[in-house]
Amino acid sequence: MTITAQAPPELRALDDEDLESLLLVRHFERKLLDLFAAGKLNGTTHTCLGQEYVPVSLNPLLAEDDFVFSNHRGHGHYLARFADPAGLLAEITGREGAVCGGVGGSQHIFRGSYLSTGIQGESLPVAAGAALHFKRNELPLLAAVYIGDGTWGEGSVYEALNIAQLWELPLLVVVENNGISQTTPSAANMAGTVRGRAEAFGVGYHRVTTHDIHRIRAELAPEIERVRHQHQPLVVEFETVRLGPHSKGDDTRPAEVVERARQRDWYGGYRAADPERFDRHDHKVRELIDLVAADVLERPLVSGGVA
Amino acid sequence: MKRNERVGENLNRALHDVMAAHDDTFLIGEDVLDPYGGAFNITKGLSDRFGDRVLTTPISENAILGIANGLALTGNKPIAEMMFGDFITLAFDQIVNFSAKSVAMYGRQHPMHLVVRCPVGGRRGYGPTHSQSPQKHFLGVPDLHLFELSPFHDNTAVLNGMIELGKPSIFFEDKVLYTERRHQEGLVADLFTLEFVGEGPFPTARLSIDGIGDPELVLIAPGGLAGRAVEAARELFLSHEIACAVYVPSALYPFDVSVLADPVARAGRVCVVEDAPPGGSWGAEVAHQLYSHCWQSLRAPVRLVHSADSVIPTALHLERDVVVSSRSVGSALRELVR
Ligand SMILES: Cc1ncc(C[n+]2csc(CCOP(=O)(O)OP(=O)(O)O)c2C)c(N)n1
Numbered sequence A: 001m002t003i004t005a006q007a008p009p010e011l012r013a014l015d016d017e018d019l020e021s022l023l024l025v026r027h028f029e030r031k032l033l034d035l036f037a038a039g040k041l042n043g044t045t046h047t048c049l050g051q052e053y054v055p056v057s058l059n060p061l062l063a064e065d066d067f068v069f070s071n072h073r074g075h076g077h078y079l080a081r082f083a084d085p086a087g088l089l090a091e092i093t094g095r096e097g098a099v100c101g102g103v104g105g106s107q108h109i110f111r112g113s114y115l116s117t118g119i120q121g122e123s124l125p126v127a128a129g130a131a132l133h134f135k136r137n138e139l140p141l142l143a144a145v146y147i148g149d150g151t152w153g154e155g156s157v158y159e160a161l162n163i164a165q166l167w168e169l170p171l172l173v174v175v176e177n178n179g180i181s182q183t184t185p186s187a188a189n190m191a192g193t194v195r196g197r198a199e200a201f202g203v204g205y206h207r208v209t210t211h212d213i214h215r216i217r218a219e220l221a222p223e224i225e226r227v228r229h230q231h232q233p234l235v236v237e238f239e240t241v242r243l244g245p246h247s248k249g250d251d252t253r254p255a256e257v258v259e260r261a262r263q264r265d266w267y268g269g270y271r272a273a274d275p276e277r278f279d280r281h282d283h284k285v286r287e288l289i290d291l292v293a294a295d296v297l298e299r300p301l302v303s304g305g306v307a
Numbered sequence B: 001m002k003r004n005e006r007v008g009e010n011l012n013r014a015l016h017d018v019m020a021a022h023d024d025t026f027l028i029g030e031d032v033l034d035p036y037g038g039a040f041n042i043t044k045g046l047s048d049r050f051g052d053r054v055l056t057t058p059i060s061e062n063a064i065l066g067i068a069n070g071l072a073l074t075g076n077k078p079i080a081e082m083m084f085g086d087f088i089t090l091a092f093d094q095i096v097n098f099s100a101k102s103v104a105m106y107g108r109q110h111p112m113h114l115v116v117r118c119p120v121g122g123r124r125g126y127g128p129t130h131s132q133s134p135q136k137h138f139l140g141v142p143d144l145h146l147f148e149l150s151p152f153h154d155n156t157a158v159l160n161g162m163i164e165l166g167k168p169s170i171f172f173e174d175k176v177l178y179t180e181r182r183h184q185e186g187l188v189a190d191l192f193t194l195e196f197v198g199e200g201p202f203p204t205a206r207l208s209i210d211g212i213g214d215p216e217l218v219l220i221a222p223g224g225l226a227g228r229a230v231e232a233a234r235e236l237f238l239s240h241e242i243a244c245a246v247y248v249p250s251a252l253y254p255f256d257v258s259v260l261a262d263p264v265a266r267a268g269r270v271c272v273v274e275d276a277p278p279g280g281s282w283g284a285e286v287a288h289q290l291y292s293h294c295w296q297s298l299r300a301p302v303r304l305v306h307s308a309d310s311v312i313p314t315a316l317h318l319e320r321d322v323v324v325s326s327r328s329v330g331s332a333l334r335e336l337v338r
Helices: A016-037 A053-061 A075-082 A085-093 A123-136 A155-166 A194-200 A213-230 A255-263 A266-273 A275-298 B007-021 B046-053 B061-073 B085-103 B134-138 B155-164 B175-179 B223-240 B258-267 B282-297 B316-320 B326-337
Strands: A067-070 A114-116 A143-148 A171-177 A204-208 A234-239 B025-029 B054-056 B077-081 B115-120 B145-148 B169-174 B192-197 B204-209 B217-220 B244-248 B251-253 B270-273 B303-305
Touching: A016 A053, A016 A075, A016 A085, A016 A266, A016 A275, A053 A075, A053 A143, A053 A171, A053 A213, A067 A075, A067 A123, A075 A085, A075 A114, A085 A275, A123 A143, A123 A155, A123 A171, A123 B061, A123 B085, A155 A171, A155 A194, A155 B061, A171 A194, A171 A213, A194 A204, A194 A234, A204 A213, A213 A234, A266 A275, B007 B025, B007 B046, B007 B155, B007 B175, B025 B046, B025 B061, B046 B054, B061 B077, B061 B085, B077 B155, B085 B115, B085 B134, B085 B169, B115 B134, B115 B155, B115 B175, B134 B145, B134 B169, B134 B251, B145 B155, B155 B169, B169 B175, B169 B223, B175 B223, B192 B223, B204 B223, B217 B223, B217 B258, B217 B326, B223 B244, B223 B270, B223 B326, B244 B258, B251 B282, B258 B282, B270 B282, B270 B326, B282 B303, B303 B326
Parallel strands: A067 A114, A067 A143, A143 A171, A171 A234, A204 A234, B025 B054, B025 B077, B077 B115, B115 B169, B145 B169, B217 B244, B217 B270, B270 B303
Antiparallel strands: B145 B251, B192 B204, B204 B244
């Protein structure tokens, strides 16, 4: 880990909708961890604590029919798009109202033009196929794929980047570089850089270092429009932090590394921007999640079989 | 219709027919463009005729299947070509974890109209990495269907059937068949009458000797083995007067034993042959089903014939000792009636 200590960055206040979207993801996942601790969840879960601003900032830049491919760490991607904590929690707990009948669970969600799967790197070529479909049908749509830094170890990433650039496909690769892959720091995973790898294929590259959602959108809006309308694939690398464990209770990082990540959390930064309003929304969303969890956990289990 | 059309020509025509009939079909693979038309010429004329629905790719089997998956996911009907079946291992993840699982893992049935074409088998001297028959590695994957090219079936019907299935399919094509003549009517090998049994687009071809009531033996062989199986059955009849009916299924998995259960029960003796080494094989799967359906009627254990437990050597004389031959089938059949 090479994250250096930083003061919480200056963040400009958000409108209510964005603030609530961020908080929805945060409190949803905190609730998941509580439910796990209370023995009420089965299996595992990968939280995106610290990374919530990535899908929240991208959300208005993506069209409803753009195809979004998510990965194992996808609660934020889903909630930023659909604001559906009940459907997702029902899915994770196998209860009525589950978005995918309880078959998919946390890592395998398919709704409209949103799909996640648990195999690292697998969705890049699939997204290239979806992007090809959009381009051939002259639709002003793109395919966006979220991957982590560790996923750059997969050959499928390079097969897809090569083809996306060769065929000029509207493919957006969003890299959430949190500096760690499960327990392996980037330094033990990656020779060179994400930028170098994108540039090797002639694929456009943009690095996002801020947590400021206004700035992120201003930086990315024109770039994403180029993907969409000029069919220039793009890799956007977010320099971000993972605050929690990889899944549950498997954080092997030294305490000071986790502490340094905490100092970069958007939560304190956005609170500082407008404390009174922040606290009001924080409270409201927390209550909403409490209600959702109470409601969902009361529901009957989904019946078996794939309809 | 040409009587003596080659199997490869018939398959090429099927691709033309299917791509002409549906403008959401794609053909994607390596070196598939004209004038080359694929390593075995099976895609000849497609890119000239269908333009950008024929996609030539870098040497990226995982991405070929990934892109096909993305096209299927967005409602298209892609046909992906593996240059050689051995290379399908590089696309195993996309096929098993995405094509097949996407049908059901999101809690509802999601159709995936996807066909993977896969030239397989030896007898062309291409050696260990270009001669394998990998069918067995794809057995028992929920929602993944396996089919095999045969010298009897009309490939337009088969290809249409696969593409309309809504489940991903792999079409295993014994590459030696491409240049052989297709049989449609009249006698096969001067002795056998060809009929089709079973419903739908994937019937089973039956080759039986005229005037013989119930044969003493049933031989089940997928398309790539059909020629060798018929030759063995012919020799058995001419030299030993033992009648054997040969069944050539189009669908390998899931395998529908129903059209075979009755003839097998009446003969009481059955042999299953395939071009793969023993161990976790298609034949073992068929045998298991036959035991369940015909246990009371079997007069001998189901006999399996495989290639040797070996890589497939390049040198002709070494390869000959490994792959299944009509002679090895013949001796298995003789042992079975003994
Ligand atoms: C093909 C594959 N290999 C391994 C795993 C197990 N696994 C799940 S997440 C993960 C780490 C991924 O790291 P990264 O891409 O950096 O994303 P992050 O978890 O940091 O968001 C691993 C190894 C997997 N899901 N798929």
